[in-house]
Amino acid sequence: MIHTQIAKAIAKTLDYVLSEEEVYSLLETPKHSHLGDVAFPCFTLAKLGKKSPAIIANEIKETLKSVWIHSIEVAGAYVNIFVNQDLSANHILNQVLTEKSQYGSKPSTGEKVLIDYSSPNIAKPFSMGHLRSTVIGHSLSHLSEKNGYDVVRINHIGDWGTQFGKLIVAYQLWGEKSLIEKEPIKELLKLYVHFHEEAKKDDALNNQARAAFKALENGDEECLALWKWFREESLKEFETIYQLLGITFDAYTGEAFYNDKMAQVVSELQDKHLLTLSQGAYVVELEDMPPCLITKKDGATLYATRDVTAALYRHQTYQPKKTFYVVGHEQSLHFQQVFHVLNKMGYEWANRLEHVAFGMMLKDGSKMSTRKGKIVLLADVLAEAIETAKRNMNDKNASLLDKELVAKQVGVGAIIFNDLKNLRTHDLEFSIDQMMSFEGDTGPYVQYTFARISTILEKGQYQPKESTFHSLGEQAWPIIKLLDQFPSLAEKSFDQADPSQIAKYSLLLARSFNKYYAHTKILVEDNQKQTKLAFSYAVSLVLKECLRLLGIAAPTKM
Ligand code: ARG
Structure with missing residues (x-):
């Protein structure tokens, strides 16, 4: 919201030499908040107008006016803007309070996103890789809905x-x-x-x-x-x-589902003259990569044949705007080949298929495998996390009701958060003790902050309503700016298929709130009490929504 309003004002001052959108995309956030809330660099304008950026910055400072702006400073080529805090706070916080979990949600596009995830193999253990796929895919499904898409969740199980x-x-x-x-x-x-x-x-x-x-x-x-x-x-x-x-899931259409649908695809490939005979097998030759094997010497079809067929079937059945394949990066070549084959068949929609790849799960630096010797069973891992959560809870809050349920939510949440806080393409270290800590960059820490605010609200007998916010104090302002960024963050994490941005943001928000809370007495009977409670409630709403987007529960007590 802040950036939009500032972009509007600057574009107007510039007589629309740059459009609002162009200005918006140039806006930056200064490294230190004492330099301002928003910075506008003048290099682009300088090139257009053949004036020095510093002169332009000073000209803008003289003419720029808006109710949203408190003051302006120039530093070299930058116009540094201090925002009208009370006006912004009121606008942002009341928007959160009215829209609640809908804050940052986009209206329905009427279009579908298809997510192919989890996809374990029958009669084999559910591996750590499948867990990663499940957790990332699940979060992407929430992010897709948040951005106005209907989601089709498909479990492409390995059953053939x-x-x-x-x-x-x-x-x-x-x-x-x-x-x-x-x-x-x-x-x-x-x-x-x-x-x-x-x-x-x-x-x-x-x-x-x-x-x-x-x-x-x-x-x-x-x-x-x-x-x-x-x-x-x-x-x-x-x-x-x-x-x-x-x-x-919406469908468990795994590999076997395509058994009776492949012959038609093979003959389509034949008709389109895409098949080459290679040592008795049929392949599709591809540029810059090995050929894609379609049938073996004995006529048997392959994993790739089923994926080509599945893509065609899904296109006919669901017409998705976008398809995400959430699968480890060791299958990158496979998906490149499948997408290229579809492309060669003349399907332009093949460009809308995306392999959302991820790294490996490591334990003590080496691959966690479900194969012989080093068997790590997911069920055991989950049970251990839940046990640890229960122990932590007995230390912290022994009288807690629903201990079983909360321990489950915290244990599972810790595993999910540990996975999603890292850039998904990176390998991931798996350490139960670290991921369970209430203090580190963990799921329990974010959950704990949410539960803490819930307790404050309960003690303060807060009743949700619109409020007027003024002088919330220095510690509150960075939090309000964070809340303001949430909608564009929700959009960006979807566009980049990257839940880690939501996880990192939730840590930042939780940490800033805890800092605020350490400096501010919320539950004292002064004339600011209701305002402070309303502010805390707004923070808790966004924290809860972050957890939901990640696929993590938000218990109100823990
Ligand atoms: N079952 C496969 C495996 O465990 C993953 C399937 C991924 N999805 C797909 N459409 N190929 O490796």
């Missing part, structure tokens, strides 16, 4: 491939129904590992597995029933994780 031939054979030889029903993924994984050990000794097993997969592909009833059962049991187990994280 030759490994199911192996599993079927292994189950028929060594499997036990009741064990699988108890702990499906653990047992299926065991069978899978056992199969590999045995197949090393006896190659005939590999042939059997190939035959079983072929039978599965041909719709053999017994194989199909087993596959369906493995799939359902695995999904049930994944569901407990989704429930804990508060996540739902």
Whole structure:
């Protein structure tokens, strides 16, 4: 809001040599607040008018007038502007108080954003990479809605491939129904590992597995029933994780869903003369990257074939304005290839597909793997975080009601926040102790600040209403400026598919509020009490909205 008003005033003073939007994009925030709230650099104007930037800055200082401006100073090429604090505070805070969780929300565009995320593989443990995808995708879905889009959430589960031939054979030889029903993924994984050990000794097993997969592909009833059962049991187990994280999907259309849809795509590629025969396999040749494999020698389709088919199907079914694939950066080449193939097929919408890549989860500097040896089970990690939260709570607030629920919200919130506070392309260090701290750059810290404000509001018996704000004090002004930035931040984090901006902002806001609170007595009976409460409430509304956008609960007590 502040930048918009200042841009308006400057553009007018300049007789619209630069448009409001142009001025807006040039505005900066001075490094130190004693230099001003907003700075306008005059280099661009100097080039246009062939005058020195300093002269122009002084001219602007003389003519610039607006109710939103308190005073102006010139420093070299910069016009430094001090904003009318009371007027801005009233405007900004009342906007937050009226719009509440809608503050910063855009009106509906009527368009769709499709997000392909989580996407674990059936009969295998939910890996740390899948957790990252789940958490980032979930936050992106909230950011998309905040920016006026309808969201289609798709779980592209890995439920097809030759490994199911192996599993079927292994189950028929060594499997036990009741064990699988108890702990499906653990047992299926065991069978899978056992199969590999045995197949090393006896190659005939590999042939059997190939035959079983072929039978599965041909719709053999017994194989199909087993596959369906493995799939359902695995999904049930994944569901407990989704429930804990508060996540739902619109579709679980995984790889198998496209089995009957690929032949048509392969013949379309053929008709468009895009397929080249290469050692018996069919590929699409691509510029500047390896060719994309479409069918193998034996006619079998591949991961990429299914992704090309899925993109076409989704385009027809949902017509998304944008599609995000939230998948680790080790699959970058795969998505480049898929997008290029679609491009070569003549689909301009392929430019609106985006691979939202992310780095690896590290523990003590090395990759956290779900493979043999170093098995880190997500369920265990979540349980440990929740346990730690409970212990911390017993220390801090032993009389807390709902301790179980709050411990869950804090433990899970800590894991999510730890993931989202970093630039997603970076690798990520996983340390339960660090992410659980109430004092560091953590989820619990932001949640704790929100709960603290909620307690203040309760003690002060605050009733939400519009207020008149004046002289809130020096400590409040930086917070008001932060609140003012929230709408453009929500927009930017969506445009850049980057929830870390929201996480970092929430830390900044929480820290500034705690600083304010350390200097200001809110609950004393003076004539400012209601104003201070209303101000605190506004901060809590935005903090809560940040947490919601990240996919984290905001308990009012902890
Ligand atoms: N199941 C895949 C894996 O675990 C991820 C799928 C990502 N989405 C996609 N459309 N390819 O590696």
